[in-house]
Amino acid sequence: xxxxxxxxxxxxxxxxxxxxxxxxxxxxxxxxxxxxxxxxxxxxxxxxxxxxxxxxxxxxxxxxxxxxxxxxxxxxxxxx
Amino acid sequence: xxxxxxxxxxxxxxxxxxxxxxxxxxxxxxxxxxxxxxxxxxxxxxxxxxxxxxxxxxxxxxxxxxxxxxxxxxxxxxxxxxxxxxxxxxxxxxxxxxxxxxxxxxxxxxxxxxxxxxxxxxxxxxxxxxxxxxxxxxxxxxxxxxxxxxxxxxxxxxxxxxxxxxxxxxxxxxxxxxxxxxxxxxxxxxxxxxxxxxxxxxxxxxxxxxxxxxxxxxxxxxxxxxxxxxxxxxxxxxxxxxxxx
Numbered sequence: 001x002x003x004x005x006x007x008x009x010x011x012x013x014x015x016x017x018x019x020x021x022x023x024x025x026x027x028x029x030x031x032x033x034x035x036x037x038x039x040x041x042x043x044x045x046x047x048x049x050x051x052x053x054x055x056x057x058x059x060x061x062x063x064x065x066x067x068x069x070x071x072x073x074x075x076x077x078x079x080x
Numbered sequence: 081x082x083x084x085x086x087x088x089x090x091x092x093x094x095x096x097x098x099x100x101x102x103x104x105x106x107x108x109x110x111x112x113x114x115x116x117x118x119x120x121x122x123x124x125x126x127x128x129x130x131x132x133x134x135x136x137x138x139x140x141x142x143x144x145x146x147x148x149x150x151x152x153x154x155x156x157x158x159x160x161x162x163x164x165x166x167x168x169x170x171x172x173x174x175x176x177x178x179x180x181x182x183x184x185x186x187x188x189x190x191x192x193x194x195x196x197x198x199x200x201x202x203x204x205x206x207x208x209x210x211x212x213x214x215x216x217x218x219x220x221x222x223x224x225x226x227x228x229x230x231x232x233x234x235x236x237x238x239x240x241x242x243x244x245x246x247x248x249x250x251x252x253x254x255x256x257x258x259x260x261x262x263x264x265x266x267x268x269x270x271x272x273x274x275x276x277x278x279x280x281x282x283x284x285x286x287x288x289x290x291x292x293x294x295x296x297x298x299x300x301x302x303x304x305x306x307x308x309x310x311x312x313x314x315x316x317x318x319x320x321x322x323x324x325x
Contacts, residue, residue: 044212
């Protein structure tokens with residue numbers, strides 16, 4: 001499946017924004033901690049990613065993620 | 081409060097007894113209902129017929145909840161039949177294999193835990209996927225008074241039912257902020273096939289001096305599944321004629 005970084009970025013930002021933070025705050029360098037995105041939010045993000053890109057992110061994958069950019073890069077690399 | 085999103089209800093072990101009463105009750109509340117059964121296809125068909133006769137919607141789906149694939153089969157089946165996600169899950173399926181703990185075999189221990197607790201865990205895990213996205217969900221675990229008060233000969237059953245209560249509370253604190261509630265109902269002495277033949281002298285310990293009916297348990301489940309119970313979360317509702325009081 002071919003998916004562009006821009007597509008993933010837009011989907012990730014849209015999903016994270018649905019959890020509370022303003023879309024303008026959600027930059028690649030923003031940390032989940034700054035955005036007040038917790039582990040349950042990340043579980044839900046993983047479900048969206050699984051449904052949309054058939055990429056399965058496990059608990060240990062999620063634990064390593066600190067920033068929005070890291071999440072986007074991981075999803076894009078797995079989707080290729 | 082936001083209106084409840086469209087969804088269906090899944091009741092495990094619903095071909096007879098308490099599960100059948102719950103399926104009929106939720107259907108009369110307007111939920112399309114999946115009547116899960118393991119072996120009693122005729123019983124499940126009868127429940128579906130009752131629901132349809134009353135103007136409701138129901139479908140019977142076979143699966144042994146102790147199996148590792150049951151959750152996916154049931155949820156896929158429910159979603160494809162009704163075209164909406166499962167937003168109310170009632171973990172009711174249960175078996176008993178009683179013996180004094182000194183005589184209780186590994187197989188009896190494991191079989192009861194697999195159905196009564198592990199099955200509920202797998203279904204809950206699967207249910208949360210769609211409930212979290214919907215920002216709405218009702219999980220109702222049918223525990224037992226035995227999960228709160230000891231009953232000789234039921235170490236396996238009691239451990240599973242107490243485990244359900246602990247799991248219920250954990251689900252609550254993990255996902256309540258997504259509009260999901262998880263509660264346990266703990267029936268006492270209820271007239272069903274499972275309690276038929278058990279020494280009724282035990283009834284003298286029940287303050288109400290009578291056994292309960294499956295409909296009396298189902299009424300509590302209907303309440304917990306309703307919008308009126310949106311702020312009831314992590315609770316254990318005993319339905320026991322005062323036995324645990």
